[in-house]
Amino acid sequence: MPFLSMTLFAAALSLAPGPVNLIILSTGVTHGARAALRFVVGATVGFTALLVLTGLGLSATRAFPEWVVDMISCLGALVICYFGVQLIRARGGFASHAVPIPGFWQGAALQWMNPKAWIASLSGVAMFGLQGDTWGLMQFAALYFAVCFVGIGLWAPLGEWLSKELNTPLRQRMFTITLGLCLIALALSLSAPAVARLLGLS
Template identity: 65%
Template structure:
């Protein structure tokens, strides 16, 4: 069977390493769980997982067309994605530090899905996975890999919600939570600025 002939362990390790690595999606999940509880980011986690999985499938089915996307469109996606990340970073900077605070935004399903499609790193991860495991033109194997990735991605990024929830027992004062919120917010803002710097410069040069 094709499924049994696939390199499942390398595929699983590839998916796990990318899903667990710190990034804007995982930092948003961490901060949401910290401020609102472990269940609060569930819709965002689901959206981010399914959004990435859909992107992976479509990338594999149309790899040539994806690679031919105009640089200006990728730059525009980068800038829009950076703006979304900035929004969450700014919300964290404003958060007061009380549990279940209304100052820190709670992201939803569509924000999670859209953020993956607006993140060039997600596009690169999809292209890399398809190329690494030679999945172009192999629809069945691509769908099997995407299913495996979907499960691992949900668990991997969901682990950041558990981490955020567990941190609350150590952050027993509003001052400590406010400090962590400020740190996470600053990290998100710096990530957004680094994500948008080169694309914005190219867009301004073209215009």
Template identity: 40%
Template structure:
């Protein structure tokens, strides 16, 4: 069994650092509050755990012909992130509690499966910590990472809700939402640029 401390530090860091899921969680916490964002955070956690399980059981060793599959996942992920980012970027007068679409459980789970950051983190962990398919070590890591993923992503919802308290005007809210939308659109551009180069 590999030491759990480095795995925990890696898992929490990868769950907490900014990425599409965390930016969307921040935006939802800002617009909708923590309680309404929990479903998205839970979906992201379950989706990530499922992806870790599938990749950990051997899908990580995809044959070369499976590049069509990974290309499709990358493009679908980019499309999903844009689908969420564009309304956020175009928002005119967002206010906390307003009638805005709330990202839910299914979007959170699906986004993890289409998130290049999640794939990269899992593939790196499987290699770094020498996690073998079907071993008890793999299941312990899945349980630990799920807990840390929920906490790491959930912190962004809390941060968004706290940020909403200092937003004083619709113009400030609009500026912040457009900034978050811009970050997501930029991430999509980076993912596609890396994909095109590979």
């Protein structure tokens, strides 16, 4: 097993900004790093399950018609937009309870609706030739679980640190609005190909 290559692949995709990471960041900012732990664990478990099932042949292209996968992507985009809107509408600074704390099942389910997670799973299985290699797939999944947990989990303490730097109501408000807009923009950009296919534009 190309351990180093797989580790770098998992680390790069886990650390890269995406919808799940930005939600973890926002939770760390508004509620503290510890509050994000359940969501981090759920997102890690959800992605690992998706990776394993992808490697076992239940990929989007084999298990479901393309329009079903596109609908899942669009649904995921709506969920991500919901978190973005909650951040934009939140008032009262970081102590406000207007922004809900996402939990384990939200993290797990969101990965299955996250286009970035599907791309990471499909490309990882294909890149390392894990189709039909159950033992290799399980090793990769175990490695990815550990790297993913650390990679996405780091966004929570980063958020908590940012909350201390953003020490005025105006800075806090501008940050939550910016983060909410980034989430919405990211969701729309990731789901744009699926929307175009559903509308027959591509």
